[in-house]
Amino acid sequence: MSDSTSLSPVLAVAGVAYAYGARRALDAVSFEVQKGQCAFLLGPNGAGKTTLFSLITRLYDAPEGRIEIAGFDLRRRSSKALARLGVVFQQPTLDLDLTVMQNLRYHAALHGLGGREAGVRIEAELSRQAMYERRFEPVRQLNGGHRRRVEIARALLHRPELLLLDEPTVGLDVPSRLAIVDYVHQLCEEGRIAVLWATHLIDEIRDHDQLVMLHRGRIRASGSVAEVLAGAGAADVGAAFHLYTEAKT
Amino acid sequence: MRTMHAWRAMSGIVLRELYRFVRQRERFFSALVRPLVWLFIFAAGFRSTLGVAITPPYETYIAYEVYITPGLLGMIQLFNGMQSSLSMVYDREMGSMKTLLVSPLPRWFLLTSKLMGGVMVSLLQCYVFLGVAWLYDVQAPWAGYLLVLPALILSGMMLGALGLLLSSFIEQLENFAGVMNFVIFPMFFLSTALYPLWKLQESSPLLTILARYNPFSQAVELVRFALYGQFNLPACVYTSVALAVFLGVAIIGYNPSRGMMQKKGSRL
Numbered sequence: 112m113s114d115s116t117s118l119s120p121v122l123a124v125a126g127v128a129y130a131y132g133a134r135r136a137l138d139a140v141s142f143e144v145q146k147g148q149c150a151f152l153l154g155p156n157g158a159g160k161t162t163l164f165s166l167i168t169r170l171y172d173a174p175e176g177r178i179e180i181a182g183f184d185l186r187r188r189s190s191k192a193l194a195r196l197g198v199v200f201q202q203p204t205l206d207l208d209l210t211v212m213q214n215l216r217y218h219a220a221l222h223g224l225g226g227r228e229a230g231v232r233i234e235a236e237l238s239r240q241a242m243y244e245r246r247f248e249p250v251r252q253l254n255g256g257h258r259r260r261v262e263i264a265r266a267l268l269h270r271p272e273l274l275l276l277d278e279p280t281v282g283l284d285v286p287s288r289l290a291i292v293d294y295v296h297q298l299c300e301e302g303r304i305a306v307l308w309a310t311h312l313i314d315e316i317r318d319h320d321q322l323v324m325l326h327r328g329r330i331r332a333s334g335s336v337a338e339v340l341a342g343a344g345a346a347d348v349g350a351a352f353h354l355y356t357e358a359k360t
Numbered sequence: 361m362r363t364m365h366a367w368r369a370m371s372g373i374v375l376r377e378l379y380r381f382v383r384q385r386e387r388f389f390s391a392l393v394r395p396l397v398w399l400f401i402f403a404a405g406f407r408s409t410l411g412v413a414i415t416p417p418y419e420t421y422i423a424y425e426v427y428i429t430p431g432l433l434g435m436i437q438l439f440n441g442m443q444s445s446l447s448m449v450y451d452r453e454m455g456s457m458k459t460l461l462v463s464p465l466p467r468w469f470l471l472t473s474k475l476m477g478g479v480m481v482s483l484l485q486c487y488v489f490l491g492v493a494w495l496y497d498v499q500a501p502w503a504g505y506l507l508v509l510p511a512l513i514l515s516g517m518m519l520g521a522l523g524l525l526l527s528s529f530i531e532q533l534e535n536f537a538g539v540m541n542f543v544i545f546p547m548f549f550l551s552t553a554l555y556p557l558w559k560l561q562e563s564s565p566l567l568t569i570l571a572r573y574n575p576f577s578q579a580v581e582l583v584r585f586a587l588y589g590q591f592n593l594p595a596c597v598y599t600s601v602a603l604a605v606f607l608g609v610a611i612i613g614y615n616p617s618r619g620m621m622q623k624k625g626s627r628l
Contacts (some may be wrong), residue, residue: 168462171616194464202455208383209376220372221463223365249383 119182121146121195121273121305122167127176129162136162137328140176144321146272147302149295151316152309153348154325155356160309163325164277167307168198173311181272194222196313197266201277201309203258207251211242211261214250215268229268230286236264239294256287263291266300274298276308280315288315296320313348324350331355367463370473380447381481381484385585387599388435391485395432396492403428415556415586425498425552431553432493432509432586433486434576442544448474449530461614467528468611471524475607478523479516486512504587511562511596518599521606522575528613551577575602587593 120143131138137159144150154160166173169185169192177183183192205214212233219229235245240260250258259279266274276295280288292315298304306322308315314320322339324332332339332355336348345351381387407424418426451457488532490505500508548554550567552572561568571577578598585592594624 162523168458170458170461190464192464193462197461198458199625200455200458202458204459206376206380208380213376213379217372217376218459220375221460221465222370223362223464225364225368231386262573304514312460346541 120144120179121181123177123179124167125177125179127163127166127173127178129159129166129175131174135328137166137173140328140330141324142323142330144273144305144307146305149298149306149308149317149320150323152322152323152325153311153313153352153356154309155311158325158356159328160325161277162310164198164200164275167275168196169193180207194269195272195274196275197260197271197304198275199262199266199277199279201279201281203255203262203296205250205258205261205265208249210247210249211237211253212246214261215265217244218268223335224269225229231246231269232270233264236267237261240264240304250292255281256290259283259287259291263294267304270302274304274306274308276310278309278311279326280310280312288312313352316348320348322351324352326356366465366469369389369463371474373439373460373470373473374477375482377481378484378553387443388485391436392488392492393438395435397490398428398432398435399425399493399496399498415558417585417590417592419518423498425460425493425496427494427556428554429490429498429500429586431494431551431580433489433512433587434515434519434551434553434580435548436481436485436489437512437519437579438544439574440478440485440516441519441521441523441585441626442526442539443523444474444478445530445539447456448524448527449532452527453532459535461509462579467614467616471611471614472607475517475520475524478520479513482516482520483509483512486516500587502513503589508583508586511583514599515583516529518575518606521603524610527612528610533577535566547574547576550574551580553577553580575599586608 118302122144124143125141127137127140128135140163148216152160161346165171165183167178169189172186180192181195182268185192206217209217215233215237219233224232233246237246240263242257242260242264245253245257250261253261263279274295280291283291295306295308296317299306316336318336321335322333323330324339332342332351334342339351340346342350343351344353345354403425448457460474462465463470526543530539550571552571553576557568557572560571575598578595582592582595582599587597
């Protein structure tokens with residue numbers, strides 16, 4: 112994004128296009144996210160957000176364009192790139208039949224973490240989410256907010272450089288939402304990580320965040336909140352979103 | 361891919377399958393009850409009408425229960441393979457499959473590890489079944505219980521790979537009933553699990569050919585011979601080739617650039 116172009120981006124999306132048959136879901140999508148930035152991906156339903164996330168997580172490949180994570184080409188060096196990526200999907204992806212600990216150990220194993228190291232990191236991440244005391248409970252017994260906290264702990268367990276969040280606060284109560292929004296912003300402010308966050312909830316965005324506005328598969332605007340507002344001549348993000356996407360917020 | 365990373369990941373995937381299996385007790389009991397019903401009821405009912413002549417690897421006349429025990433081991437593995445397939449489709453619909461697919465390991469390795477997890481679960485089921493059958497006086501030589509292990513691993517992998525392959529084609533859980541009708545039942549009944557080929561030959565030469573080339577028949581014969589301390593080379597080769605084909609096509613099916621993953625799109 113504009114204010115840090117001299118740095119190597121943690122996420123670089125360049126000219127990415129994707130189609131489901133004849134329907135073009137993404138067209139020439141390009142943007143970057145730097146370390147320490149919290150970038151919000153805004154767009155109405157059907158804008159192409161989930162498709163974009165599926166491509167960045169390499170659930171399937173982009174036939175056109177290039178995606179790099181921490182400098183690694185996602186297609187050619189997918190293992191290196193994916194090792195630097197943490198994801199919280201829109202749909203909960205924890206295994207309900209397993210305990211919190213078993214879910215996290217499974218994730219740690221997939222990232223090659225040894226038993227002792229995994230144990231230390233699990234304790235640290237769960238403690239940050241105030242979930243360590245509940246580590247032996249089956250996930251099925253947790254409420255939605257607690258499950259999301261575990262998912263965030265899991266996404267950070269292997270210390271990724273890029274965190275992808277696909278509408279992680281949908282369906283949560285206000286305190287749970289605020290806790291997640293605060294925590295993720297804190298991670299960015301500490302400069303530990305770059306975040307790409309897809310959301311419909313504009314009140315989760317803060318003044319120093321970055322915005323990527325996606326509509327009908329194309330980027331309509333991107334940059335800091337101030338830049339996007341200035342470009343749109345809008346007073347707030349809601350008005351800018353309305354202008355760029357012709358959608359009510 | 362580093363060796364230690366690969367080992368930890370495979371262990372993690374296998375452990376997860378075992379944890380899930382232990383937690384789903386109903387699955388364990390239903391997996392065990394199904395072949396036991398066949399052994400205790402079906403075999404008892406048919407033993408007088410379905411006499412089995414001396415046929416390799418048996419060296420004498422055997423009770424029908426003895427004949428169908430390897431077939432029932434195959435049944436356990438066939439159903440377990442399909443259960444894995446169902447669980448893959450469920451995981452994909454529920455989203456938990458994504459956790460596996462976005463991990464930094466090659467897709468072929470992840471699928472093979474998942475397959476190994478399913479095989480471990482099926483081995484547990486098979487040995488518990490063999491234990492119950494032993495109590496029921498269906499006993500193989502002691503060495504057979506050890507020698508059958510590699511055969512069960514190979515047959516379990518082949519049937520699990522078939523499940524993986526099917527899961528790459530099935531887009532919704534609702535479509536899974538078709539697998540029962542078009543895969544499990546034909547494979548099981550058109551095989552040597554319940555009757556030897558020569559018995560089938562008396563009824564229909566065409567069915568005999570189909571049964572002979574049914575990969576499930578070959579897996580059952582591999583297990584049958586191993587349980588009696590003999591190695592069936594043709595069955596081993598046939599089962600290995602079937603494993604390679606099923607797994608290869610499944611890996612293509614889950615390839616992010618080429619397979620059915622592309623078609624499934626955002627539903628993944």
